Amino acid sequence: MPYDPAYDEEEKQDTSSEEAGQARRFKDFECPECAANNPYDDGFGDGDDVLCYYCGQEFRAQVSDSGRLKLKVI
Numbered sequence: 001m002p003y004d005p006a007y008d009e010e011e012k013q014d015t016s017s018e019e020a021g022q023a024r025r026f027k028d029f030e031c032p033e034c035a036a037n038n039p040y041d042d043g044f045g046d047g048d049d050v051l052c053y054y055c056g057q058e059f060r061a062q063v064s065d066s067g068r069l070k071l072k073v074i
């Protein structure tokens, strides 16, 4: 088994992160500020802004080539 760099990310998605890459869409995210889980029914992807419903912090989603999600505080 090769080391999977996306192993520590959420693996709930049906789509393989390696196949989707930067075009990967996410259905939820864990807030880096308050650790709350925020479901996003419409989905979001690279370059989208997301809002934590719990603490009100806004983030810009950045998806790497390997499909890893990073959230930057706006």
Ligand SMILES: [Zn+2]
Pocket: 031, 032, 033, 034, 035, 036, 052, 053, 054, 055, 056, 057
């Ligand atoms: Zn939050």
